[in-house]
Amino acid sequence: MASARVTKKMREEATCSICLQLMAEPVSISCGHSYCRLCTTNYLENLRYNQPWQETFFCPQCRAPFQMASLRPNKQLGSLIEVIKDIGHQMSCEEHGEQLHLFCEDEGQLICWRCERAPQHRGHTTVLVEDVWQGYKEKLQKAVTKLRQLEEECVNLKAFTTQQITEWNEKIETQRQKIQSDFKNIQNFLHEEEKYYLWRLEEEKEQTLMRLRNNEATLGQKSHEIQSHILELEEKCQGSAQKLLQDVKNTLSRSWAVKLETPEALSLEIHTVCNVSELYFDVKKMLRSYQVSVTLDPDTAHHELLLSEDRRQVTRGYPQENLDASSRRFSALPCILGCEGFTSGRHYFEVDVGEGIGWDLGVCLENVPRGIGIKQKPQSGFWAIRLCKKKGYVALTSPLTSLQLREHPLVVGVFLDFDVGFVSFYNMTTGSHIFTFPKASFPDTLRPYFQVYQYSPLFLPSPDE
Structure with a gap:
């Protein structure tokens, strides 16, 4: 086999000096030099383009x-x-310039006969390239076949994913249109209901006004009649004795016959009423569609709190001894957390406060302080409302927000929209809204939060109850 140096010299001699590549279809000219046929043709055409009459090159x-x-x-x-x-x-060996006609099975590389005798390959299994290339070619072909299958599978999966993207966008658009249509229908329905109730109210107004105006006109006529009789009697009293006595009995008879009929008594109570929230919006049903089951976490309970066996009721009592020391346990205030953590989505739970005289309830960040100096406000990770003897119902904002409730709630609903950043409270006795905290961004997991007062146990009903 030719050495790398000889091969290099032969390539240099066979290289076209015009394109600097191995000659393709070489042609020779009279001086003995050779060039690619295409290179020569282009060379001559360029010369003739500038000098068409030229015959010698x-x-x-x-x-x-x-x-x-x-x-x-x-x-x-x-x-x-x-x-x-x-x-x-x-290929030639870079180190020895010899042809790489051997394959080292141990190293997995091509070597020359001089490499085979070198210390780094001594004792290795070496074979001729022509003896093993076919076997490795088959393995490579199998690998290619497998990769082509994977490629086909990948292409199919990509096409399937593309189809899923299209279908998902179509579903989202369909749902968007449905939501818009549903709300448009509700708006139209409410608009028509509004017009109907306003029409009924106007009808009621006109009917009652007509009757009142009839009474007003009747009383006006009667007033005019009475005034006529008064004038007649006053004229007789001011005249002579003869004029006074003339037909006096008839005059008196007609005067005493005048009667005042009391107009029809009309109630001014409006009968056309429409409680929109009760008629069209079932707040309780809407909230309970997001209801979750909440149980109390004993590891967070203050040492004065007593839990029921099912961990749904908590009462404040005497301090308990032999409780596990835990950094998760509230030590300064009689508080406890729910076991459930919320990191996204909408969640709702109810708290039966009964006739309790005091309580705190809401949600808080999982890592809020438990010891002395705890501050129950949104800036410290608390979103809660409170009932206490001194201030009544308040929202634990900073400063406190007084809540004027018409009815005392026996069951309070807590609604959390984690993604939007809202915490709302509802009086589930009436289905009315109590308070919503300003929009917030929750940096960590939220958990149900309760503070228990003396003689005011709290109970967490399950969603099925």
Whole structure:
């Protein structure tokens, strides 16, 4: 086999000096130099383009003159170039310049005969390239087949995912249109209901006004009649004795016959009433669609709190001994957390406060302080409302927000929209809204929060109750 140096020299001799590549279809000119057929043609056409009358040309390499008729195909050089290409396909050892005709199974690399005798390959299993290339080719083909299968699977999965994206966008658009349509229908319905109730109210107004105006007109006529009789009697009293006595009995009879009929008594109570929230919005049903089951976490309970067996009721009593010391336990205030943590979505739970005289309830961040100095406000991670003897119902904002409730709630609902940032409270006895905290951004998990007062146990009903 030819060495790398010989191969390099042969490539240099077979390289076209115009394109600097191995000659393709080489042609020779009269001086003996050869070039690619296409390179020579382009070279001559460029010269003729500038000087169409030119008949004699010069060799690009030695500048010897030649004519186009002297061009001859160099078949022997063409055959030699094919041999050079075949030799080029056989790689040479970078270290020794010999052909890499051996394969080292241990190292997994091509080596030459001199590499085989070197210390780094001594004792290794080496084989001729022509003996193993077919086997590795089959393995590569199998690998290609597997990769093509994977590629096909990948393409199919990508097409499926693309289809899913399309379907998802279509579903979202359909749902968006449905929501818009539903709310539009509700708006139209409410608008028509509004017009109907306003019409009924107007009808009631006109009917009652007509009756009142009739009474007003009747009383006006009667007043005029009475005034006429008064004038008649006053004239008789002011006249002579003869005029006074003339037909006096008839005059008196007609005067005593005048009667005042009391108009029909009309109630001014409005009968056209419409409680929109009760008629069209079932607040309780809406809230309870997000209801979750909440139980109490004994590991967070203050040492004065007593839990029921099912962990749904908590009462404040005497201090308990032998409780596990835990950083999770409230130590300063009689508080306790729910076991459930909320990190996204909408959640709702109810607290039966009964006739209790005091309580705190709401949600708080999971990592709020438990010891002395605890401050129950949103800036410290608390979103809660309170009932106490001193201030009544308040929201634990900073400063406190007084809550004016018409009815005392026996059951309080707590609604959390984690993603939007709202915490709302409802009087579930009446289904009315109590208070909503300003929009917030919750940095961590939220948990149900309770503070228990003396003689005011709290009970957490399950969603099924």
